[in-house]
Amino acid sequence: MTKVRFWIADHFVMIAAILVLLYLFLPVAYTFVFSFNNYKKSNISWNPEGSPTLAHWQNPCGPPGLCDSLVMSLQVGALSTIIATVFGSMIAFALVRHKFRGRAGANLLVFLPMSTPEIVMGASLLTIFVQGYYRVGLKLGFWTIVIAHIVFCISFVVTNVKARLQSLDPRLEEAAQDLFADPRSTFWRVTFPLVLPGISAAALLAFSLSFDDFIITNFVSGDASTFPKFVYVSYLRGIPAEANVVGFSMFVIAVGLTVAGQLISNGRKAA
Amino acid sequence: MTALAQAQIANTTAVEGDHRVKGRRITPYLLLIPGLLWLVMFFVVPMVQLAIVSIESKFPGYPGYYYLDWNVFNYANALSEFWPQLLRSFLFAGLATIMAFLIGYPLAYAMAFKAGRWRNVMMICVVAPFFTSFILRTIAWRQILADEGPIASTLNALHLLPGGHITETWVAVVAGLTYNFLPFMTLPIYSSLERVDPKVIEAGGDLYANGLTTFRRVTLPMSMPGVLAGTLMTFIPAAGDYVNADLLGSDIDTKMVGNVIESQFFRVPGGFPTAAALSFTLMAIILLMLFAYTRRFGTEELL
């Protein structure tokens, strides 16, 4: 009996953490279960008649607009991730590796978007798009979504890459210089490969944020629809269970890809 | 001759030195320009535009058209009408932040010190639900907390639920906010704990012997930058959120300021100035809190 108690005390934190993870996954599990629901009007309560059914898994693109919105989410995510990662990493390098006038200002400019509620950012972007930038032919839609997503992703990228750069041992770069590497090859052969894990983590986070964003997208998207917006808009009419299929599949794909990436890099390390 | 050579050398090195410094002076700006230009065009300029709209009035008879008349009464009107929603936003966000801290800290701690090679897998687990979509997960919570759902029906059977509902109450809204912003609390705490040498904590254990004291005196202070960043990353978006109040709350007494802004923008004709004024009030309060935070802890810590 005391043995059990010791074991629990020893593993208390880990048990708590696993419970928290289960809590994080609980709604995902619900989404999964309700993708098999043979519902009549709305997919809110379980209909024991005819459930579980595979009908929704057989044709996930059935409901009009669903897969279009998914494709748009992926496109928006990819584009804004790439641009935000490049711009954000550049800013991080400037902030960590250089001393210059206006550093505090640059820091503030990066910090502010992160401390702005999404609704304020969305509202301000909508205002400028419809009152100002429409004059240069920028209409609400795909590109305004991409623009907005880049804004909030940049700050996250800067924060992550900065942290990685700050923890980089400056002696490694000195060693490279000492071994006849000029500044250019020092950067590409030593600094960049060592910061790359931080950059990819930042890119992954940027993509997740972009893919999951609803509030800002809702303000700046006009008639265009991303996956979260599709779900939200169809909520009143009843969300098709195919959305659950897509949502759960994306979750599985994301976990699968990152775990595979992890395994590959583990394998490489071991080799 | 030697003196001349010496002077020459001094000269050359000086010139070389200057060149290098100049090169370095330009590089940071070249690196900054694209990103910062983007932020100026699509963050600063829109905010200025929003500030202008917040002091405009609508043209009578022309919905959607406004003129600038420095109408600061927009703020007074908006506040006198919508102060309960504003207050509620900060209250709910504060509660959700505390809850997220209590739930997220053990998770971050376990990831940093107990997970070993499962670290990265756990980190993926924290971010992965993002891919199911925020909206779908919130709707799932609506189902979980619904009257016929497992939690409400159990509590009702035990007569422990005053009012008989969880959904359509503030509890559901705060629960939703807590859930949705938990990763934003967990990740910063994790990244600051990750940098702590476990030996330092062992040393703490050696000095204080008691696990709880070690945590309070050593671990928690060392993770403070992460806790600060995490509370901000949770509180700020939670205060501006309207989806949770919309999907989990009621139409009467759980609306937050985000709901008001959203409906003024999209559903109330001529509502732009009120929405803008409310946005700015929300922003101003958050900036004031941030200012107090940064005065206390410094910006570098937070970034």
Add this chain to the structure above:
Amino acid sequence: MMALFSKTSGSFREAKGDLRLEAVTKKFGDFTAVDDLSLTVPRGSFFALLGPSGCGKTTNLRMIAGLEQPSQGRILIGDTDLTGSRPYERPVNTVFQSYALFPHLTVRDNVAFGPKRRGLPDAMEKADAALKLVQMGHLAGRKPPQLSGGQQQRVALARALVNEPEVLLLDEPLGALDLKLRREMQVELKRIQTRVGLTFIHVTHDQEEAMTMADTIAVMNKGRIEQMGTPASLYDLPRTAFVARFLGQANMFEAEVVSSTADTLTLERAGHHFTLPRKRAAVETGTVLYGVRPEKLFLSEKAPTDLPSRMVTLGPGRIIDVSFTGVSTNYIVDVPGFGAASAFEQNLDVDPVHNRPGDECWLSWDQGHAFTVATETAEASTP
């Protein structure tokens, strides 16, 4: 000569010969890390820069490597002025304190990094040869985080040696190793240096390490070289109080110079007179520090008689502490008017420790072992 200064950036500078520092000064803001330092290190020698942390030895090393530029002065190898050139242009390589191995590259790629940057076609063969030299050939495919401290140290050495630099800099290279491994590596480093015949400059705060390996030691303090010479000469005849204390231990007390002849000086303190050869005195007038090393002292229970005239006697004193260290027994003796002195007695007697704290005793030594240096207050006031 002028051609050197119109160099294009990235050009590697061939240079052969002695390493020379001419009046080198390095300032960080108001702090002077290295102060007007001049030094010549003969080609092919094993040279140690020894000093406490913060004495400027590492800054000095970094200036030779090109990682810092001197505020004033020149750094040359042979006749080639390297001042102002970048680290990657110098025929100088460094073994960094914590090795600074590239964690993302294999051991072989780490070692081949330098030759590859210089565009040598046989970079990999050179790397393998260098790894063989440090007996690390079998781990060439590993990555640095998978190696032990000693193994990383060898790789770092190979990574610098492979470039056949004119000068190899070692920045506390053995600091992170445990004592046994450190001894092994000391021998190994000396062996490799003898074999490759390069100039080694070794920065350390460990006097024993410096004495074991180096041909010449420069003791640094507060940005200046206090004294330079072979390990034996530095130990035998320190010229400053700092050197006397930093290299080994020394009993030192203030005394007045009272008379002198052409060959000798006589000092006085508390009624006792001490004579020593003039050539062993760094300071010859006024108040000086008179010093003698603990192992040169003889301890006797009775006042010694019939000693030759070159022997000095002090006593009676009282033993206040005895500690047995194996090789020797260390005594601390309190002599009225002089304070505490320490004496090391080799454990030659069959019957071990027989003196106890509280016992009365006399100290004696050969005046040929004594030395004088400036008092620390006098030293501080010299510019």
